[in-house]
Amino acid sequence: MALSFAFTDEQLAFRASVRDFAEKVVRPDAVSTCMALEGLEEGGRDSGLLLSLGAHICIGAVPIWLHGTEEQKRAYLPKLCSGEWVGAFAITEPGAGSDTAGITTSARRDGDHFVINGSKTFITNGPIADVINVVAVTDPDASSSQRMSCFIVDRDTPGLSIGKHLDKSGNRSSPTSELHFSDCIVPASQMLGPEGSALWKVAFECFDWERTVMVSASLGGMEAQLNACIEYARDRKAFGKPIADFEMIQDKLARMRVGTNAARWVLYHAAWLKQQGLPHMQEASIAKYLVAETAMHNALEAVQIFGGYGYIKEFSVERSIRDAKLLSIGGGTSEIQKLIIARTLLGETP
Ligand SMILES: Cc1cc2nc3c(=O)[nH]c(=O)nc-3n(C[C@H](O)[C@H](O)[C@H](O)COP(=O)(O)OP(=O)(O)OC[C@H]3O[C@@H](n4cnc5c(N)ncnc54)[C@H](O)[C@@H]3O)c2cc1C
Structure with a gap:
């Protein structure tokens, strides 16, 4: 009996559609994400929702995807991607916005921990975020490109408190708040990216x-x-x-x-x-x-x-x-x- 190892047209089409799905949906890429966000706002007409969703994806989950260790990715990405957890990114402070190099929130090393002190403001998803990527000064004496590090901070970390909810002019469905860190102890393993690399790499x-x-x-x-x-x-x-x-x-x-x-x-x-x-x-x-x-x-x-x-x-x-x-x-x-x-x-x- 002759054996044929040729794939059928149906099988080839199936493989092509799986590859197509993997390329377009599974492998994250900038253009597809743009198209998804654009379509969501055109259909939904809620720019506040898209602000929160965009921040959750682009500055909440993406930095962990790009700079996280394998452990960090395993711990955070599944729940951030499924939407079970909400992400945020915090660099802006009451005294420093455009001038990112001027932030003063500090993260002092204490053994295998860092102790964070300072305040952030205008943080999109601040009141609802489960996970916040926080930029803080780890070496005040270093040059501006090496002074700061980023930390993945869980919402329930002692010393982190959600400050004033900010009453915005527009995009009102997106919650925005201050964040306060008072002797907030974060394990060194929560550092995102190499020490000192927060401004030029993560931010x-x-x-x-x-x-x-x-x-x-x-x-x-x-x-x-x-x-x-x-x-x-x-x-x-x-x-x-x-x-x-x-x-x-x-x-x-x-x-x-x-x-x-x-x-x-x-x-x-x-x-x-x-x-x-x-x-x-x-x-x-x-x-x-x-x-x-x-x-x-x-x-x-x-x-x-x-x-x-x-x-x-x-x-x-x-x-x-x-x-x-x-x-x-x-x-x-x-x-x-x-x-x-x-x-x-x-x-x-x-
Ligand atoms: C609704 C909302 C959501 C936000 N979400 C986040 C967030 O999720 N995470 C986060 O970290 N931050 C967030 N921000 C902060 C935002 O990125 C800052 O507000 C922005 O970078 C401007 O900083 P600032 O408000 O301190 O203004 P300033 O830096 O004080 O600027 C004031 C004015 O001076 C101008 N200016 C400053 N420097 C110069 C210069 N060198 N040359 C010319 N003009 C200059 C500015 O353009 C502006 O017109 C959010 C802000 C808002 C309003």
């Missing part, structure tokens, strides 16, 4: 994920907003005809389309460069800056198209101005992005 990596991936959610919001404006402009009548017939309204719609498309291309280009492992610091800052500026411009124009109704809380366009404003502040302000763009243009260290 800058977090900022990179925020700028090339996390802000992609707002592209979905812009898309949904533009569609709502088109629909409204067709329905709303003034002077006996739909306002969509007025050229000045058409100008707004056209500019919103141009801005959204431009921001999308620039952001996905940065995400693609990141995924390929190619240099993209300038592209990431251009993307973050352009997405932030476009989201604010489009939100203001959307309110204008809706007229008086745009100024009323019942309509989502009112909220979009408050939500969009955060994009030019969180994850590095627009001024800082321009600084990075200019410095990379001039060949200086950003």
Whole structure:
């Protein structure tokens, strides 16, 4: 009897679909994450939820995935990935935001432990996080690139307390708070990445994920907003005809389309460069800056198209101005992005 070892078409198709699934879903990559966040915001229209989810993924779980030891990955990633645990990242302090090198929260070594003291503020998911990646000064005398280390701190660690819940202007479904550390004892094994590497490795990596991936959610919001404006402009009548017939309204719609498309291309280009492992610091800052500026411009124009109704809380366009404003502040302000763009243009260290 002749034996055939050839695979059937069905088997080949099955193998291809498994490989396809593994490539697209299992292996995490920047572009797919952008697409997921963009789609979630376009469908859900809740930028606060996406802020919390984005922070959970990009600055909560990703740093552990990238810099964690095998033990840390085994201990934290399954529950962070399943959503059972919520993640957060804490570098900003009451006295130091843009100036990340100026943080003062300290982590003093005491045998096989570190003792953390200080306060953090504006921490996304602060009130609900189970796991917080905390940046603290471990060697005050070292240069700024070697002064800080990052620690994975569990929510129930003695000495960690959740401070004031911050009442934000927009993105209100995302909880934000202060965090206080008072003789908070963390085992040395909780250090994330090599000692002294927090600023240049962990934190800058977090900022990179925020700028090339996390802000992609707002592209979905812009898309949904533009569609709502088109629909409204067709329905709303003034002077006996739909306002969509007025050229000045058409100008707004056209500019919103141009801005959204431009921001999308620039952001996905940065995400693609990141995924390929190619240099993209300038592209990431251009993307973050352009997405932030476009989201604010489009939100203001959307309110204008809706007229008086745009100024009323019942309509989502009112909220979009408050939500969009955060994009030019969180994850590095627009001024800082321009600084990075200019410095990379001039060949200086950003
Ligand atoms: C809702 C929300 C969520 C946040 N989530 C987190 C989080 O999860 N984790 C975290 O660690 N942080 C978080 N942040 C903090 C955020 O990253 C900082 O607010 C941001 O980096 C700006 O820092 P700052 O507020 O101290 O402003 P500052 O640094 O004091 O800046 C004030 C102004 O001065 C400008 N400025 C500062 N330096 C320069 C310069 N060199 N050149 C020109 N202009 C300059 C700034 O652009 C800004 O306009 C969050 C903030 C908000 C509002």
